[in-house]
Amino acid sequence: MSTLTPPTGAPKSVGAARNKNKNAERSEARSVEPKSDARNQGVTAESSTGLPVLGAPTGRTNRYVGKTGAEIMLQMLVEHGVTDAFGYPGGAILPTFDQLYKNQINFILVRHEQGAGHMADGYARATGKPGIVIVTSGPGATNTVTPLATAYMDSIPMIVFSGQVRTYMIGNDAFQEADVTGITRPVTKRNYLVKSVNDLPRIINEAFIIATTGRPGPVLIDLPVDVTTSKVEQMIDDTPYLPGYKVYRAGHSRMIKQAMELINRAERPVLYVGGGAIISDAWAEVRELAKKANIPCTTTLLGMGAFDEHNPLSLHMLGMHGSAYANYAVQESDCLIAVGARFDDRVTGNLKLFAPKARIIHVDVDPSSISKNVKVDVPVVGDAKLCLAEMCELAEYRPREAWLEQIKAWKQKFPFTYHDDSPLPKPQAIIEAINQVTEGKAYFTTGVGQHQMWAAQFIRWRFPRSMITSGGLGTMGYGLPAAIGAQVGRPGELVIDIDGDASYIMTAMELATIRQFNLPVKVAILNNRFQGMVRQWQQLFYGGRFSNSEMVNPDFAAMAESFGIRGMRCTRKEDVLKTVEEMVKHPGPCVVDFLCETAENVYPMVPSGKGLHEMELGVVASAPPNSARELGSLA
Amino acid sequence: MRHVITALVMNEPGVLAHVANMFSARGFNIDSLVVGRTEDPQLSRMTIVVVADDRTLDQVRKQLAKIVTVVKVRDYRETPFVARDLMLVKLSASPRTRSEIIELAGLFRGHILDVGHNSLTVELSGEEDKLDAFVDLVRPYGIRELARTGMIAMARGGHAMSLAGEDSDGTGSPTVAAPPIAQSSGRPARVAVKRVPTQEELEATPPG
Numbered sequence: 001m002s003t004l005t006p007p008t009g010a011p012k013s014v015g016a017a018r019n020k021n022k023n024a025e026r027s028e029a030r031s032v033e034p035k036s037d038a039r040n041q042g043v044t045a046e047s048s049t050g051l052p053v054l055g056a057p058t059g060r061t062n063r064y065v066g067k068t069g070a071e072i073m074l075q076m077l078v079e080h081g082v083t084d085a086f087g088y089p090g091g092a093i094l095p096t097f098d099q100l101y102k103n104q105i106n107f108i109l110v111r112h113e114q115g116a117g118h119m120a121d122g123y124a125r126a127t128g129k130p131g132i133v134i135v136t137s138g139p140g141a142t143n144t145v146t147p148l149a150t151a152y153m154d155s156i157p158m159i160v161f162s163g164q165v166r167t168y169m170i171g172n173d174a175f176q177e178a179d180v181t182g183i184t185r186p187v188t189k190r191n192y193l194v195k196s197v198n199d200l201p202r203i204i205n206e207a208f209i210i211a212t213t214g215r216p217g218p219v220l221i222d223l224p225v226d227v228t229t230s231k232v233e234q235m236i237d238d239t240p241y242l243p244g245y246k247v248y249r250a251g252h253s254r255m256i257k258q259a260m261e262l263i264n265r266a267e268r269p270v271l272y273v274g275g276g277a278i279i280s281d282a283w284a285e286v287r288e289l290a291k292k293a294n295i296p297c298t299t300t301l302l303g304m305g306a307f308d309e310h311n312p313l314s315l316h317m318l319g320m321h322g323s324a325y326a327n328y329a330v331q332e333s334d335c336l337i338a339v340g341a342r343f344d345d346r347v348t349g350n351l352k353l354f355a356p357k358a359r360i361i362h363v364d365v366d367p368s369s370i371s372k373n374v375k376v377d378v379p380v381v382g383d384a385k386l387c388l389a390e391m392c393e394l395a396e397y398r399p400r401e402a403w404l405e406q407i408k409a410w411k412q413k414f415p416f417t418y419h420d421d422s423p424l425p426k427p428q429a430i431i432e433a434i435n436q437v438t439e440g441k442a443y444f445t446t447g448v449g450q451h452q453m454w455a456a457q458f459i460r461w462r463f464p465r466s467m468i469t470s471g472g473l474g475t476m477g478y479g480l481p482a483a484i485g486a487q488v489g490r491p492g493e494l495v496i497d498i499d500g501d502a503s504y505i506m507t508a509m510e511l512a513t514i515r516q517f518n519l520p521v522k523v524a525i526l527n528n529r530f531q532g533m534v535r536q537w538q539q540l541f542y543g544g545r546f547s548n549s550e551m552v553n554p555d556f557a558a559m560a561e562s563f564g565i566r567g568m569r570c571t572r573k574e575d576v577l578k579t580v581e582e583m584v585k586h587p588g589p590c591v592v593d594f595l596c597e598t599a600e601n602v603y604p605m606v607p608s609g610k611g612l613h614e615m616e617l618g619v620v621a622s623a624p625p626n627s628a629r630e631l632g633s634l635a
Numbered sequence: 636m637r638h639v640i641t642a643l644v645m646n647e648p649g650v651l652a653h654v655a656n657m658f659s660a661r662g663f664n665i666d667s668l669v670v671g672r673t674e675d676p677q678l679s680r681m682t683i684v685v686v687a688d689d690r691t692l693d694q695v696r697k698q699l700a701k702i703v704t705v706v707k708v709r710d711y712r713e714t715p716f717v718a719r720d721l722m723l724v725k726l727s728a729s730p731r732t733r734s735e736i737i738e739l740a741g742l743f744r745g746h747i748l749d750v751g752h753n754s755l756t757v758e759l760s761g762e763e764d765k766l767d768a769f770v771d772l773v774r775p776y777g778i779r780e781l782a783r784t785g786m787i788a789m790a791r792g793g794h795a796m797s798l799a800g801e802d803s804d805g806t807g808s809p810t811v812a813a814p815p816i817a818q819s820s821g822r823p824a825r826v827a828v829k830r831v832p833t834q835e836e837l838e839a840t841p842p843g
Contacts, residue, residue, distance in 0.1 A: 185653050186660055190703040193648070210703060243798055244645060244706035368697035371690070 055079035058205060058239045065235070069197040069228040070095040073161065074103045076204045082132050084108065084123065084488050086116040090136020092163030092176060095228040100134070108488055108517055111509040113140050115481040117147020118507070120158050122482030125468045126443050127489035128281070130157035130211045137163040138176030141222070142183060146475060148218045149187040153472025154302060155279060157216040159207050164224040167195055180222050189217030194227045201238035209240055214247045215366040216279060248365050251382035251390060259361045259378045260394035266335035268403045269295045272318065275302030275471065276340015276364060277384050282306070283464040285388035286339065293395035296407055298326040300341050301456055304467035309460045315407070316416070319347040320606045321453040324414035324620055327604070327612040329407055333358045340364060340384045343373040344472065353611025363387045414620050416457045422597040425573045427451060427526040430594045431458040431498065433580045434524060442494040443468060443486045447479040447503020450532035453602045455498045477506030480523065484510060487519045494522070494584065501527040501553050511563040514589045522583050523591040525556055528598045536601045560591035571595040637666060638692050639718060639788045642681045642699055643673070643707040643796055650704045654681065657702065663687065663695050667785030675798060678706065682787045707796055711788060718788040721760045723748070724770070727777030728755035736776060743769045754779060
């Protein structure tokens with residue numbers, strides 16, 4: 001991981017200044033936990049047997065006797081390597097907050113529980129450690145439903161602790177009562193209503209295993225007040241009991257052999273790499289396989305950074321708004337190797353027309369992903385890192401000159417591009433400037449919509465975990481809280497929220513959280529006064545009837561200033577680069593309102609119901625030959 | 636096509652809701668779903684009848700197995716199995732028709748559970764077809780009330796489904812009893828770890 005982690009993006013002096021912030025001080029002060037890579041910490045570590053190892057030894061024990069549920073919970077969080085948590089207090093969770101008062105965990109008080117959930121999610125994506133959320137019962141818990149669904153769709157490890165009314169009150173429609181386990185069941189990997197404090201240690205151990213292993217996902221633990229306040233009075237067993245839980249590790253050697261025979265024979269192979277490669281830390285193996293077997297590689301929105309986009313073999317993103325060359329390559333391929341990807345409809349377009357000439361190999365840790373949408377020829381069930389390492393062993397180099405020539409021709413003909421023909425800056429130009437200034441060495445979060453797609457297209461992704469975005473659920477308002485979470489998990493690193501005006505304002509109250517904890521998050525708002533992607537669809541498919549997609553926005557810079565955060569506004573093309581530089585150099589938090597062209601659409605675009613090769617090229621088709629931007633279109 | 640799936644699930648609140656919700660959320664059609672206790676107090680057994688093609692059935696199995704509280708899943712596409720449905724039916728019965736109904740029930744190996752002045756309650760178990768046939772036959776007498784449990788099923792021969800593992804070697808040897816729940820200290824987490832799935836597993840459901 002060391003060589004590939006994005007180095008601190010900002011110049012040295014700025015980094016030093018940033019370290020002065022309160023959060024960085026706190027993170028240094030509380031160095032009770034050994035500083036090591038997340039993979040080797042607590043539950044995410046693996047013993048030689050492949051079984052997850054817990055923070056503390058488990059079994060029948062006296063060590064909880066005399067402690068309340070809240071004390072046990074906080075003690076166990078620390079044992080599991082938790083250093084940071086996000087949340088908001090309330091009546092039913094006050095016993096736990098009372099313990100937090102005395103605890104060394106760095107707690108981030110948010111402004112809305114949805115923010116806490118997305119922060120924990122962004123934290124998890126940036127660090128690989130599970131994100132921890134602590135909220136109260138009823139509305140506190142229901143406000144975490146959207147973040148839970150976001151994390152569930154994108155397989156992000158997260159544990160939400162929610163307060164609950166006393167066990168004897170449950171079902172009585174008590175004040176701030178909600179059936180939280182019932183509400184969250186479809187959006188969690190597992191959830192628990194703790195009925196007795198004696199079950200709590202086992203449940204917490206199980207929650208860490210479930211959240212972080214296999215295909216990770218969110219877990220919710222509902223804690224009635226009388227569970228957090230009553231004491232354990234006897235010896236109890238905290239051994240996790242998960243007879244129905246299966247974790248796939250190494251792939252089946254016969255399937256791996258079959259897969260590699262196919263790959264080694266293939267004339268036109270394509271690697272299609274998804275978020276699973278990031279989750280399992282398999283980026284080195286992805287790059288190794290592509291290099292060793294000489295295979296061009298495309299990544300999904302969540303897989304950005306698993307492959308170095310400066311590599312000539314990179315096809316950049318595929319799918320609905322993916323590159324023309326990635327989509328053509330998939331459609332022409334005779335062997336498609338999917339790694340930690342799930343053939344989402346935004347990737348495949350019309351399933352009947354998807355990769356018609358290809359034999360399909362699918363490496364995935366979740367057997368239910370295999371042949372769910374696309375019939376797979378060779379399934380390899382297991383952890384991407386382990387499976388790819390074995391596959392690399394068997395890989396043979398093939399020149400594949402014709403195929404690579406064809407891809408090069410597509411790349412030359414259809415690069416990501418735009419026409420700089422409007423009075424206001426084009427949104428793509430702003431992202432290009434951000435890419436130029438940061439060289440991709442930062443953690444980027446986004447909201448959802450046009451700006452998200454342009455960020456995927458115009459930043460040259462090189463580092464795993466650098467793209468933090470809501471892919472599956474497509475949660476607008478994700479960007480700002482996710483950036484806060486990423487910053488908490490990566491103090492001293494450059495974190496930039498590339499946001500749209502409509503997405504941003506959905507959770508903009510978290511500016512107060514940024515201020516309170518002095519987190520040096522940067523926000524670049526691509527402000528086109530519209531819900532851009534909705535506007536694009538209404539223009540293309542609804543006769544230009546812009547029904548409720550136009551936004552009247554506040555002065556975002558003044559708004560930030562009112563929170564005590566540096567606010568800037570950029571309206572002229574010639575100021576874009578300068579403003580981005582100023583934003584990145586600013587030692588504290590900073591919000592920049594980039595006013596940009598409204599009537600700009602994202603291209604290429606695969607209309608729904610069409611095959612990937614039937615994409616509308618838009619401006620990409622009209623790119624003059626010399627417009628191939630050196631930003632990675634051709635290396 | 637109708638398929639029968641059985642699942643061992645953890646005996647705790649919310650599991651039935653989770654399974655039922657998964658079916659509706661993914662658009663799978665349930666014909667019947669029966670859940671009840673097993674020999675192990677920690678486990679319940681579900682028998683689910685679904686209408687699905689082979690590919691959908693694979694997805695159903697995989698999605699069931701993915702639920703953390705579902706311990707084991709199997710279907711009976713390639714296994715001979717016995718299946719039973721239990722029915723209680725209350726029929727209108729005058730003194731004149733009573734003996735006819737009793738005779739019919741006898742032919743179907745049913746039992747008379749209750750006799751009223753103008754009614755008769757019959758208990759009948761068997762395969763679904765047999766119950767359907769009986770219902771057809773007694774309809775003219777007047778059905779006042781009818782309740783069926785839905786199908787429960789079990790493989791023929793020595794194949795058994797239990798916590799300890801499925802006896803799938805086909806030898807019919809008895810399966811090992813489930814381990815006692817009592818726990819020793821210092822043991823690693825008891826999580827089923829699959830290292831090397833076989834071709835069949837990969838193509839179908841992950842077995843427990």
